[in-house]
Amino acid sequence: MKVLVTVGIFPPDIGGPATFVPKIAKYFQDELKYEIEILTLSDHINLNIKDELSVERINRNLPIIYRWIKTIFTIYKLGKNKDLIFVNGLGTEVTIANFFIKKKVVRKIVGDPVWERAYNKLKTFKSFDDFQEENNGISIAFQKKVRNFSIKNSHIIITPSHHLKNFILNLGFKNKLQNISNGVNIPMEGSKIFQHDQINITTVSRLVIHKNINKIIEAVSDLNNPLINLNIVGEGPELDKLKTISLNSNNKNNIIFHGKLKREDINHVFLNSDIYIQASNYEGLPHSFLEAMSFGIPVLSTPVGECKEILKNEEIGYVLDLPVTKESIKSKIVEIISQKDIANIKGQKGRDFVFEKYDFKNTLKLYKNLFEKLLKDENK
Numbered sequence: 091m092k093v094l095v096t097v098g099i100f101p102p103d104i105g106g107p108a109t110f111v112p113k114i115a116k117y118f119q120d121e122l123k124y125e126i127e128i129l130t131l132s133d134h135i136n137l138n139i140k141d142e143l144s145v146e147r148i149n150r151n152l153p154i155i156y157r158w159i160k161t162i163f164t165i166y167k168l169g170k171n172k173d174l175i176f177v178n179g180l181g182t183e184v185t186i187a188n189f190f191i192k193k194k195v196v197r198k199i200v201g202d203p204v205w206e207r208a209y210n211k212l213k214t215f216k217s218f219d220d221f222q223e224e225n226n227g228i229s230i231a232f233q234k235k236v237r238n239f240s241i242k243n244s245h246i247i248i249t250p251s252h253h254l255k256n257f258i259l260n261l262g263f264k265n266k267l268q269n270i271s272n273g274v275n276i277p278m279e280g281s282k283i284f285q286h287d288q289i290n291i292t293t294v295s296r297l298v299i300h301k302n303i304n305k306i307i308e309a310v311s312d313l314n315n316p317l318i319n320l321n322i323v324g325e326g327p328e329l330d331k332l333k334t335i336s337l338n339s340n341n342k343n344n345i346i347f348h349g350k351l352k353r354e355d356i357n358h359v360f361l362n363s364d365i366y367i368q369a370s371n372y373e374g375l376p377h378s379f380l381e382a383m384s385f386g387i388p389v390l391s392t393p394v395g396e397c398k399e400i401l402k403n404e405e406i407g408y409v410l411d412l413p414v415t416k417e418s419i420k421s422k423i424v425e426i427i428s429q430k431d432i433a434n435i436k437g438q439k440g441r442d443f444v445f446e447k448y449d450f451k452n453t454l455k456l457y458k459n460l461f462e463k464l465l466k467d468e469n470k
Contacts (some may be wrong), residue, residue, distance in 0.1 A: 092125040092172040098179030100130035102350045104324040105296045107178045109377040117454050162187045185240040197244035200374045204233045210299045218372040251375040251396035272375050273453030276445050280386030283364045284430045289318045292363040294378035297326030302369035302414045309419035311339035323348045360385040369414045380448050383440035388433040390422050406440040
């Protein structure tokens with residue numbers, strides 16, 4: 091089988107798709123012997139990046155119209171000899187190119203790019219769900235129509251969470267929908283939480299406004315505890331602003347910006363973490379959340395996307411109420427640290443839960459069966 095995978099971010103970038111796509115593409119290539127090509131946007135065009143997969147990168151910083159034309163043409167060029175296109179980003183560009191090449195399209199939905207774009211540009215302060223019902227003006231209404239048209243022209247739509255499944259159902263797409271949860275590779279060794287002199291708090295994400303990293307920094311600053319370190323893994327448009335906030339904090343030397351890390355280095359950070367915080371205003375089912383749980387780290391998360399269902403009784407983690415404030419984060423950190431035995435139990439329960447429900451091996455089997463059934467049905 092020949093597959094073109096399109097994605098908006100790919101290593102060395104950090105983010106959910108940049109975690110998921112290399113893992114599943116390697117499985118397709120090495121285990122199933124599929125021919126895989128990946129098309130992505132990147133800021134790292136001139137770097138000597140050694141990929142284990144065939145990757146074509148388009149400069150994300152090109153003028154928008156030129157970038158669109160180049161992306162559509164590249165999808166046409168790479169996709170015309172493929173059996174199907176697996177969309178993890180660049181969905182609208184794939185829809186346009188596919189008018190000409192007529193390939194099967196499997197599209198994974200991990201959020202709403204229209205909402206994320208509007209929120210990060212401060213054009214809306216509505217929640218993900220409220221935004222869908224809001225009359226946002228002509229520009230956003232047009233973007234929603236384009237989004238819906240692109241989704242409609244997919245042959246299969248995959249959602250990794252029940253929340254996103256309901257989002258797609260509410261848009262009116264029922265017949266093409268498959269729910270396949272994200273999965274993670276379960277580490278052999280978990281984190282030995284609260285067994286060090288220092289307490290290591292970690293967050294892993296793209297540094298964008300709706301992740302509320304600034305409020306995590308402010309909460310840790312207000313605690314002003316020299317024994318607490320905050321590890322921030324990732325990069326993004328908010329990086330410089332967050333570094334400025336950090337420099338003005340009470341414990342700037344304990345706030346560490348790791349930037350983009352290789353997978354083994356991220357795992358090393360997890361192994362030495364005591365608390366994982368996710369303070370986002372929206373998520374589907376983030377890989378970093380599941381990865382932290384797989385290491386047995388007690389997680390503190392907002393009740394967004396599938397995280398809300400997983401943490402509903404706080405048996406395997408802690409809920410950070412919306413709207414997020416530095417005071418609420420600070421209060422929860424104090425609670426976790428003051429009840430380390432309970433936090434340890436929750437962390438172990440989380441590790442067991444992920445092992446049972448979110449083992450990546452099961453995710454791979456579901457994708458394999460889906461792709462092969464789609465092509466088999468086409469050839470009948």
